Amino acid sequence: MLFGKRIQKADSLTKYMDALPILQVLPPKYKGQDHTYYEVCMRECKVSVHSELPETTIWGYEGVFPGPTIEVESGERVYIKWENQLPSTHLLPVDFTVHGAHHDVPEVRTVVHVHGAVVEPESDGYPDAWFTKGFQQVGVKFAKRIYQYDNLMNACTLWYHDHAIGITRLNIYAGLAGFFLVRSERERCLNMPSGKYDIPLMLQDRTFNPDGSLYYPMQPDDPISELKTSIVPEFFGKTILVNGKVWPFLEVEPRKYRFRVLNGANSRFFRLKLDSDQLMFQVGTDRGLLTQPIGIKEIILAPAERADIIIDFTNLEGKRITLINDAPAPFPNGEPDNEVREVMQFRVISELEYIDTSSIPAVLEQVPLYSKKDAFRKRFLTLDHSIDKYGREIMLLDNQGWDAPISETPKLGTTEIWYLINLTPDTHPIHIHLIDFLILDRRKFDVDKYNRDKIIEYQGPSIPPEPQERGRKDTARANPNEVTRIIMQFGPYSGLYVWHCHMLEHEDYEMMRPYMIIR
Ligand SMILES: [Cu+2]
Numbered sequence: 001m002l003f004g005k006r007i008q009k010a011d012s013l014t015k016y017m018d019a020l021p022i023l024q025v026l027p028p029k030y031k032g033q034d035h036t037y038y039e040v041c042m043r044e045c046k047v048s049v050h051s052e053l054p055e056t057t058i059w060g061y062e063g064v065f066p067g068p069t070i071e072v073e074s075g076e077r078v079y080i081k082w083e084n085q086l087p088s089t090h091l092l093p094v095d096f097t098v099h100g101a102h103h104d105v106p107e108v109r110t111v112v113h114v115h116g117a118v119v120e121p122e123s124d125g126y127p128d129a130w131f132t133k134g135f136q137q138v139g140v141k142f143a144k145r146i147y148q149y150d151n152l153m154n155a156c157t158l159w160y161h162d163h164a165i166g167i168t169r170l171n172i173y174a175g176l177a178g179f180f181l182v183r184s185e186r187e188r189c190l191n192m193p194s195g196k197y198d199i200p201l202m203l204q205d206r207t208f209n210p211d212g213s214l215y216y217p218m219q220p221d222d223p224i225s226e227l228k229t230s231i232v233p234e235f236f237g238k239t240i241l242v243n244g245k246v247w248p249f250l251e252v253e254p255r256k257y258r259f260r261v262l263n264g265a266n267s268r269f270f271r272l273k274l275d276s277d278q279l280m281f282q283v284g285t286d287r288g289l290l291t292q293p294i295g296i297k298e299i300i301l302a303p304a305e306r307a308d309i310i311i312d313f314t315n316l317e318g319k320r321i322t323l324i325n326d327a328p329a330p331f332p333n334g335e336p337d338n339e340v341r342e343v344m345q346f347r348v349i350s351e352l353e354y355i356d357t358s359s360i361p362a363v364l365e366q367v368p369l370y371s372k373k374d375a376f377r378k379r380f381l382t383l384d385h386s387i388d389k390y391g392r393e394i395m396l397l398d399n400q401g402w403d404a405p406i407s408e409t410p411k412l413g414t415t416e417i418w419y420l421i422n423l424t425p426d427t428h429p430i431h432i433h434l435i436d437f438l439i440l441d442r443r444k445f446d447v448d449k450y451n452r453d454k455i456i457e458y459q460g461p462s463i464p465p466e467p468q469e470r471g472r473k474d475t476a477r478a479n480p481n482e483v484t485r486i487i488m489q490f491g492p493y494s495g496l497y498v499w500h501c502h503m504l505e506h507e508d509y510e511m512m513r514p515y516m517i518i519r
Contacts, residue, residue: 026068054212058175067178101166121495123147127165155187169504205237234267255356271327284308285471302429437488
């Protein structure tokens, strides 16, 4: 295919040439007794993603990729002015047929969502609350220039990223993502590895042209002849980046480290293990710490999911340990992608700067318990796929598009159980803004019968979530042929939020729905 020729060959870039970038923490513009204030500006910049590749033009918060890490305390009131100083034409091919991306809106729009934040609706980064360079033009739901975050979360690993309607996949792919860490005194008392031994890792996949520029397809494998540019059903890149470097290495001391692993890819899932076959100790999920650490050899992360893990390199001086990914793409029914079987390498050096006095605590934090009988309401929500007028696959939630009237209106303070009924052949990571939830169970059902009679006929037992998922979640994998049940309490804010699939190509077309918490 025409586009294929220009793409860089994945195996042409030498692995483990460049050191893992340690992401810088953003200093606030103001820090006082009652609040902290930041300014974050989106800019086009050139960065080096690999020393064998010419520089790459990216869009970055503060001009870096990934963006600088924002660190807050639990309960700290933070104001952030997100500003757009990006060019007026997009770095990547825009499809003007997808929802909210028609010719009646500016081509470059941005809005920032802190993924996992407990935040008022006006500051959540609603997809139609977009703004352009210098706030010259704004979307219909734009409410304010300076967002307010009260950070009513416990300690957890969040991330901020773009959420503009119809081009989220392109804006994030261009580089608009960064970490947002919530810390607390309670967490510090647990004495886990901290400071330079607490490292966030943003895993992404990208494809580059030989001139170093980002490659994103203009068309699916089966091109749509009526359109110059068309959205693709999924995007899978040919190289893996961690913290913005292709296949980096990290020198580690022979001691314990805490890694906050985020899947920041558009569509790719990761199934991670260490080639040393050693255990990793998971201490946290998307939205906070687990009740107790669990020893695991494998972690599955769908786009937007996080795992907070401790790896112990004690007594491994001189060893080189590779982080492996064997997830099929698409997940779970695609082929294993051998080109991207490796992610990064840990090189254990011999010197220990200090004796490692950190610990893997036996008890971490209480995870909230919901009783199924507390549920005020159950909602049965399908994940659907069909074909659009161009013959492309289109994914829906509850069989409705983005613009259909709001149908999910939970009452403030009430608990609901959502039945995610997946009628598609893919696993979809379903993310609900504002709240955290627990996964109750997953259960196989008869899809054909459901399509015929709209009745759930279970075909197997209820399977509890994996141990790695038994904590506070904000994104859950809904597998094909399964009903995934999640339980959550809606609050503490009321108003307009969204829920969506976090595979960005699905989210943009049209696997996203508004929901409203009502008083
Ligand atoms: Cu999806």
